[in-house]
Amino acid sequence: MSVLTLADVYRARRRIEGRVCRTPLVESPSLSALARTPVYLKLETVQPTGSFKLRGATHAVARLADQGCKRVVTASTGNHGRAVAYAARTFGMETTVCMSSLVPDNKVEAVRALGARAHIVGNSQDDAEHEALRLTRDEGYAYVPPFDHIDVIAGQATLGVEILEALPDVANIVVPLSGGGLFAGVAFAAKQVSPKVRLTGVTMERGAAMHASLDAGRPVQVDEQATLADSLGGGIGLENRYTFAMTRDLIDALILLDEASIARGIVHAYRQERLVVEGAAAIGIAALLDRALPEQSLQRGPVVLIVTGANIDIDQHRRVIDAA
Template sequence: MSELTLADVYRARQRIKGRVVATPLVQSMALSRIAGVPVYLKLETVQPTGSFKLRGATNALAQLAEQGCKRVVTASTGNHGRAVAHAARALGMEAAVCMSSLVPKNKVDAVDALGARVVISGKSQDDAQVEAQRLVREEGYAYVPPFDDPRVIAGQATIGLEILETLPDASTIIVPLSGGGLFSGVAFAAKCVRPDIAMIGVSMERGAAMHASLAAGKPIFVDELETLADSLGGGIGLDNRHTFSMTRELIDHVVLLDEVSIARGIVHAYREERLVIEGAAAVGIAAVLDRAVETRGTNPIVIVISGCNIDIDAHRRLIGA
């Protein structure tokens, strides 16, 4: 597994303190009734950039800034790019963000509004990654991976610390599963504190690269397809060094959802929880609505609500407004 240690996670928490929100954990009465046990929502939606990605990006860029780095580049499906742009501006650094043509316009515009250089390349996260590496080679940028990096993972892992400090008797944590930076970070911190806790990863049926790689026993290429859970799209990298092995070791179960279930999760969040969230953030709610998550006694379940950066017109269509 990765060389990450629990001490790295605590250092990350100190490094990002004051730049990142320690997010609320609130009970969902509607989901609690459905599950038959208390269900809590970890609201990463209240971060300044609207998603959990700010934690890992801030931790990584702060360390690079300490080393004298001035220019950073990343590849992103939107939220990581926005987080890198935000953190770079706060730290006085220059940022470039490479994204594919599949990234929704609202996410591209949000990165641009933060002053980052926006580069649209190809039709997949992998294509954007190739362009980012070109900028590293030819223009001298430092690369900040969206997930497969111990600094990024340690930043996301601070969510796991916060959950168990607030709710130490939680039995299960449900986390959106994509490249694995969020999942492996939360699972690592949680299982360091509570080795018996169940970690459930949830993804979409359309192009779930980590799930396919876990089934194959190694990182594999998966076509990136359009999905309501667009932030979960993209590959995990055939040369994945950290998140694949960590996810394989730490995950207890994977749930895959169709597009109807993801839409149902978005609608439930709005109508019952008064939350506007993107498809990737709705997958944990959808898994509970589909009764795809087993309860363990009467102990609480926690769902990480990863982000709120959905295109507002798409959201209106889904909720029938």
């Protein structure tokens, strides 16, 4: 029996309504011409915190607020922490965000700008998560996981519902894949509404924890590495409860991309789509540019690429564009 139902997803949507944007779904003429099928971009870049993470964070924080919670803590590669800080502030909660030294400075400062405490610890997302769990255990915070929590997954799943409502005949949805909260939620909702829709996960070659775990048949630990797709860094947790199994059961294909491909995705988004996006958000575009999606899959019908976030360090963005 599934731990999540479609009714749960619709309840999540009602709970976050007015706090999270219903984001645009726009066709890309350049990518449609390349793929020879309609290609649409789901622009989570317009969320108030600049990424899709606001959906899951807002739903989880709202549930905690219903229980009278006053202090929350999380671990983040940047976007989830920013989302938790934003959501918690609207409910009058105190927030601590644990982040590793690999998190870009712009994402650390964005968390602080929302009034949250940015607690830098260790050299990996796993280190940050261990500290967040310690604060939960020793200091009485309520923990808001970045992905492996049913309230977070339900919040992310609202994105899948939106896609199917706007484009009922979508045949392919391409989702950046990290810890699996977004993938699990979108894939679950999409396949509940339209069982034949194909779900492709895309991630970077450097330190792809979910890919390694799927290959091993169980959650495994990987070394986190610096990458343009920094939002996709970190492990999935050796005690993963939800996202590993959901991703394993719902994924139709998984694509790995190198750093040069991710850079090309960033450049294309800027020059052709007029979008400033982070590496993780450009990864679906990069997969199309690399012709990594099988021709047979593209022939099935329209493609949606989830453009997950805009929170790239502007100096890094400039270097990528200048180097192209």
